Amino acid sequence: xxxxxxSPRHEVTEMGQExxxxxxxxxxxxxxxxxxxxxxxxxxxLIYFNNNVPIDDSGMxxxxxxxxxxxxxxxxxxxxxxxxxxxxxxxxxSSLDSFNQPQHFGDGTRxxxx
Amino acid sequence: RKEVExxxxxxxxxxxxxxxxxxxxxxxxxxSFFWYRQDCRKEPKLLMSVYSSGNEDGRFTAQLNRASxxxxxxxxxxxxxxxxxxxxxxxxxxxxxxxxxxxxxKLQVIP
Numbered sequence: 405x406x407x408x409x410x411s412p413r414h415e416v417t418e419m420g421q422e423x424x425x426x427x428x429x430x431x432x433x434x435x436x437x438x439x440x441x442x443x444x445x446x447x448x449x450l451i452y453f454n455n456n457v458p459i460d461d462s463g464m465x466x467x468x469x470x471x472x473x474x475x476x477x478x479x480x481x482x483x484x485x486x487x488x489x490x491x492x493x494x495x496x497x498s499s500l501d502s503f504n505q506p507q508h509f510g511d512g513t514r515x516x517x518x
Numbered sequence: 519r520k521e522v523e524x525x526x527x528x529x530x531x532x533x534x535x536x537x538x539x540x541x542x543x544x545x546x547x548x549x550s551f552f553w554y555r556q557d558c559r560k561e562p563k564l565l566m567s568v569y570s571s572g573n574e575d576g577r578f579t580a581q582l583n584r585a586s587x588x589x590x591x592x593x594x595x596x597x598x599x600x601x602x603x604x605x606x607x608x609x610x611x612x613x614x615x616x617x618x619x620x621x622x623x624k625l626q627v628i629p
Contacts, residue, residue, distance in 0.1 A: 437617070446621040447562070447605070460616065495561055504550045506607075507617060509561040 406430070408510035410496050416516045422484040425513045427496030428477055433508075434501035438471055438481050441512075442492045453479065454501070486517045519544050522608050524620035532628050535596050539623045541606030542588045549610035551582055551589045556603045556622065565591075565604070596627045 409428040417423055429436045437452040451461040456473045464471070468487070473479040483490055493514050497507040524541045531537045543551075551568035566573065568580040568589050579592040593600055606620035 447619045449617065449619075504567065504609075506552050506564045506567065509563070512561050 408496055408498050408508055410510035410513050414514045418518050419488055420485045423486045425481040425494050427479045429498030433498035435499045436479050437497040439495040440492045488517045491515055491517050521618045522606055522620040524606050524623045528624040528626050530626045530628055531596055536594045538592045539604055540588050540590050541620050543608045548608045552607040553591050554605040554607055556605055562605055598627050601627045
């Protein structure tokens with residue numbers, strides 16, 4: 405079975421550029437999560453969706469970050485304009501709509517902002 | 519107090535040793551608990567769920583203590599391949615699907 409698919413795997417761009425990260429959740433999963441991981445702050449939840457609707461975006465660091473889920477099989481996380489402090493690994497995860505179901509993670513996007 | 523706390527380690531143990539990690543959580547209303555494993559530069563992967571009565575999967579045993587609000591992971595007969603960071607995960611502590619990850623405990627198994 406296909407797992408969570410993220411693209412690109414690596415992104416290197418200059419400060420000020422727009423960055424778009426993509427995620428395809430596991431088919432049939434109702435929940436989708438975006439995380440950011442750094443050495444200093446560990447794994448941070450940015451936002452999550454239920455049935456394509458954003459439920460909690462309190463982890464989004466600032467207005468430069470936005471996320472969308474136009475359908476059940478696709479989500480994007482956009483950073484505009486990007487800054488060096490946004491450099492991190494960004495993970496997407498999905499889960500079934502059941503209380504004791506775990507999240508399944510994609511391989512992540514390693515983002516470097518120069 | 520952090521919602522989920524773990525000793526960051528590192529725990530350096532010889533092959534064949536038994537090692538245990540604890541993780542404490544602050545919200546007594548938390549409902550589901552998991553252990554994830556994360557290898558260097560890789561994504562977190564589910565190791566096992568933690569059930570109220572405790573559960574075992576091969577060399578791994580997980581336990582939940584609701585009264586003291588902690589979960590534990592015991593690894594018996596450590597292998598070199600067990601070297602990784604182990605993340606404690608608590609679910610349902612604020613909103614139906616809210617999940618909180620601990621910062622992880624690093625384990626290094628030494629030959």
